[in-house]
Amino acid sequence: MRTKTLGVALAAAAALTLSACGGGSADSGDKPLADVSASPKKAAITLDTPKPKPDLVLKDTSGKKYELLNETKGHPVLLYFGYTYCPDVCSTVVADMAAAAKQLPKAEQEKLRIVFVTTDPERDTPERTRAWLDAQGGQDIVGLTGDFDTIQAAATSLGIFVEKPKKEKDGSVTVSHGAEVVAFSPKDDGAHWVYTAETTKDQYAKDLPKIVEGENP
Numbered sequence: 001m002r003t004k005t006l007g008v009a010l011a012a013a014a015a016l017t018l019s020a021c022g023g024g025s026a027d028s029g030d031k032p033l034a035d036v037s038a039s040p041k042k043a044a045i046t047l048d049t050p051k052p053k054p055d056l057v058l059k060d061t062s063g064k065k066y067e068l069l070n071e072t073k074g075h076p077v078l079l080y081f082g083y084t085y086c087p088d089v090c091s092t093v094v095a096d097m098a099a100a101a102k103q104l105p106k107a108e109q110e111k112l113r114i115v116f117v118t119t120d121p122e123r124d125t126p127e128r129t130r131a132w133l134d135a136q137g138g139q140d141i142v143g144l145t146g147d148f149d150t151i152q153a154a155a156t157s158l159g160i161f162v163e164k165p166k167k168e169k170d171g172s173v174t175v176s177h178g179a180e181v182v183a184f185s186p187k188d189d190g191a192h193w194v195y196t197a198e199t200t201k202d203q204y205a206k207d208l209p210k211i212v213e214g215e216n217p
Contacts, residue, residue, distance in 0.1 A: 043195055043203035044183070044217045050190030051182075053077070054154035058117065058146035061130035066144055068115065068154075069189075076212045077113045077184040079191075081155050081162055083120035083175050084132040089197050091136055093179060098138040100204030108212045111186070114141045117154070119162050119177040121145045158182050158191060187214035 056068040078097055082090035097114055104112065116133060118124035124132075129143040148164060155162040161178040168174060179197035184190060193211065195204070207217035 042217075043199045044193040044207055045195070046193055046216055047191065050185070050188065050192050051158055053184055053189050053191065054157050056117070056144075056150065056154040058144040058150065059126065061126040061133070061143040061145075063126055066142065068144075071142075072113045072115070072184070073189060074186050075111055075113045076186045076208075076214065077115060077189075078211075079115050079117070079158075079182045079184065080180075081117045081119050081151070081160055081177055082179070083118050083177070084124050084128055085120060085173070085175070089179050091132075093181065093197055093199075094133065094138050094141065095136040096199065096201040097181065097204055098136055098141060099201045100208055101140070102137070103205045104208055104212065108209065109140070111212055112208065114138065115144060116141050117144045117151055119148075119151060119155075120165050120173070120175045121148050121151065122165065123173070183211050185214040186212070193217065 053069060053072070058066055058068075060066040080090075080093060080097070082093065084090070094116060101109060101112055101114060116129070116138070118129060124145050126143070126145060129145055133139070133141045133143050152162045152164070155178070159178075160180055160182070161176070163176040165173050165175045181195040181199070182191045183193040183195065185192045193207075193216075210217040
């Protein structure tokens, strides 16, 4: 596995350090080169200027067209770009979001939308993506796959780094991408908050009730 950090401005007056995970074979034993974390007191990074939700149209794990804007309009949303062959980071992020969501009251769970978009669409088939999400406890998470350029454009619009998967000489595949979770408010469908890969299940659980209501966590 190869991990690197990237710097990108996600708000007018703040630069956010992004972590990216890249993976070759699933049994790679390399350790991350660097780690980043949010403030120990507050996990959410609040954007000074909200970003619009991408007009993203892909296919879900049942093979049906999924229009992000229409399907999530008026709902609180957690959006994450990753891939199922990721050795460690992606499964941890998805599992933590899924576990935190299950702590919400049933009515709030039904409002929340968690969306996983693959950055490795050639290998992440709908069937594999569904099985992988379920294995992380994400039975209610929407999994999306489709054209890579479309996926990359959506990520870029949110300031999330996504690089085209690269096949190495040894046959492994390196997939580098920002590991942030972007949270959208149900009030205006804008991206108001960003979470780093080191956000814990408990931190998500603490923040989600406010995000569901469109309030700053």
